[in-house]
Amino acid sequence: MTLTKRIIPCLDVANGRVVKGLHFESIKDAGDPVLLAEKYSREGADELVFLDITASQEQRETIRSLVSKVAQVIDIPFTVGGGVKTLQHARDILLCGADKVAINTGAVKNPEIITELMNLFGKQCVVVAIDAKRNYDSAKGKNVFSDGSKKFWFEVFIYGGKKETGMDAIEWAKKVQRLGAGEILLTSIDKDGTKDGYDIILTKAIVETVSTPVIASGGCGEPLHMLDVFKKTDVDAALAASIFHYETHSVDRVKEYLKENNVDVRL
Amino acid sequence: MTVAIFDYGAGNIFSLKVALEKQGATVDIIKTFDEANNYSGLLLPGVGNFDPAVQSMRKSSKTTFQEYVKDKIPVLGICLGMEMFFEKSEEGKERGLSVMKGEVVILPNKFKIPHMGWNNLKLRKSNPLMDGIPDSSWVYFVHSYRVKPKNDDIIVADSDYGITVPAIVNSGTLYGTQFHPEKSGKVGSLMIQNFLRECKK
Numbered sequence: 001m002t003l004t005k006r007i008i009p010c011l012d013v014a015n016g017r018v019v020k021g022l023h024f025e026s027i028k029d030a031g032d033p034v035l036l037a038e039k040y041s042r043e044g045a046d047e048l049v050f051l052d053i054t055a056s057q058e059q060r061e062t063i064r065s066l067v068s069k070v071a072q073v074i075d076i077p078f079t080v081g082g083g084v085k086t087l088q089h090a091r092d093i094l095l096c097g098a099d100k101v102a103i104n105t106g107a108v109k110n111p112e113i114i115t116e117l118m119n120l121f122g123k124q125c126v127v128v129a130i131d132a133k134r135n136y137d138s139a140k141g142k143n144v145f146s147d148g149s150k151k152f153w154f155e156v157f158i159y160g161g162k163k164e165t166g167m168d169a170i171e172w173a174k175k176v177q178r179l180g181a182g183e184i185l186l187t188s189i190d191k192d193g194t195k196d197g198y199d200i201i202l203t204k205a206i207v208e209t210v211s212t213p214v215i216a217s218g219g220c221g222e223p224l225h226m227l228d229v230f231k232k233t234d235v236d237a238a239l240a241a242s243i244f245h246y247e248t249h250s251v252d253r254v255k256e257y258l259k260e261n262n263v264d265v266r267l
Numbered sequence: 268m269t270v271a272i273f274d275y276g277a278g279n280i281f282s283l284k285v286a287l288e289k290q291g292a293t294v295d296i297i298k299t300f301d302e303a304n305n306y307s308g309l310l311l312p313g314v315g316n317f318d319p320a321v322q323s324m325r326k327s328s329k330t331t332f333q334e335y336v337k338d339k340i341p342v343l344g345i346c347l348g349m350e351m352f353f354e355k356s357e358e359g360k361e362r363g364l365s366v367m368k369g370e371v372v373i374l375p376n377k378f379k380i381p382h383m384g385w386n387n388l389k390l391r392k393s394n395p396l397m398d399g400i401p402d403s404s405w406v407y408f409v410h411s412y413r414v415k416p417k418n419d420d421i422i423v424a425d426s427d428y429g430i431t432v433p434a435i436v437n438s439g440t441l442y443g444t445q446f447h448p449e450k451s452g453k454v455g456s457l458m459i460q461n462f463l464r465e466c467k468k
Binding site: 002003004006041044046068071072075076077078094095096097098099119120121122123124125182183211212213236237266 | 382
């Protein structure tokens with residue numbers, strides 16, 4: 001089994017610009033999506049994720065044109081998400097040049113859309129994004145974890161991390177796999193934007209629960225964090241945004257570093 | 268030079284179109300085999316499901332695939348497009364295009380399915396599609412099925428996913444790749460360039 005670990009830069013897009021926030025909030029500008037996409041593709045990114053974080057009805061046309069512009073400058077797989085709620089919307093995105101569609105809130109509200117998407121486009125097109133956050137409150141019937149003395153469970157959040165659902169992320173992951181998800185994009189809300197590493201407990205738990213590929217997201221501040229998540233879990237891919245956007249690290253340098261540390265990557 | 272992509276109506280053919288255009292080809296999207304074929308090559312893209320894709324060809328056209336290509340123009344079948352070359356698939360009930368002997372079977376479930384990501388090619392023999400591409404090059408796969416040709420001789424390259432996955436097949440003017448050249452970075456672009464060179468001949 002010689003599949004490489006994938007390194008995936010993520011473009012969070014609002015009003016046509018790449019932005020970066022902390023814990024899903026306090027957003028700042030990070031550049032032009034088309035230029036960044038082209039640069040990452042050239043530097044050897046294994047895939048690209050593009051999330052429309054405004055995801056409003058009015059923005060949809062802008063997003064469509066942006067997706068096709070990005071698709072024209074890259075030659076690697078490309079996932080688009082943000083506000084996808086209907087089959088028609090998913091189809092629009094795929095026809096604009098995306099290879100996969102990521103659904104989050106849309107899937108929680110209407111889980112059948114996962115199966116419908118799979119039937120129409122094939123499993124490989126369907127990425128279910130799960131935003132999870134540690135919940136330290138009552139945990140009846142939940143999968144409980146501990147970090148030192150504190151016990152918690154992982155709760156699924158929707159609407160860009162703004163609304164809790166009461167759903168256990170582990171159970172939700174099992175369900176989306178059963179419904180036909182081809183991949184899970186797993187983001188830790190606790191870690192997102194902190195730059196202090198991926199949520200290893202969350203990532204490990206989900207990877208050990210499902211057999212679909214999992215992308216770890218949220219918290220990557222340096223190449224060491226990628227190494228860490230690959231060494232401590234069997235995750236398939238690591239996603240990062242800010243470490244690449246601000247030229248702190250280039251994709252190729254990060255991959256060379258991983259290779260030096262015996263992680264199998266494509267160089 | 269103009270080539271055609273057959274659109275089953277199922278998904279992203281934009282990337283393939285762009286990849287061909289980057290190598291200098293003019294690209295038409297076709298939805299039937301009933302119109303005159305003045306193309307230098309044909310591409311069967313790699314998105315969709317077996318039955319709907321095969322049906323989209325049969326329902327839209329009186330002319331069959333075989334009649335349309337007449338063993339003359341090169342055809343590149345990508346992923347599902349290559350699977351359709353064979354006689355049948357475990358993904359559906361429809362008969363395949365049956366231009367290659369053998370069947371399409373699901374990957375064993377002891378592996379993660381789909382087989383998705385970058386894997387390397389193990390070259391079995393030289394082939395025009397592989398001109399200038401070193402053995403062990405990385406290409407991007409995303410599929411849940413693999414082909415089992417009756418005759419192994421048509422296999423140009425394999426990939427190792429715990430089991431051997433035929434990655435490139437070639438018989439006459441028909442070329443198939445289980446991976447997506449249009450998504451495989453520089454290596455993929457080179458392969459598309461090689462295919463277009465065959466179309467020019």
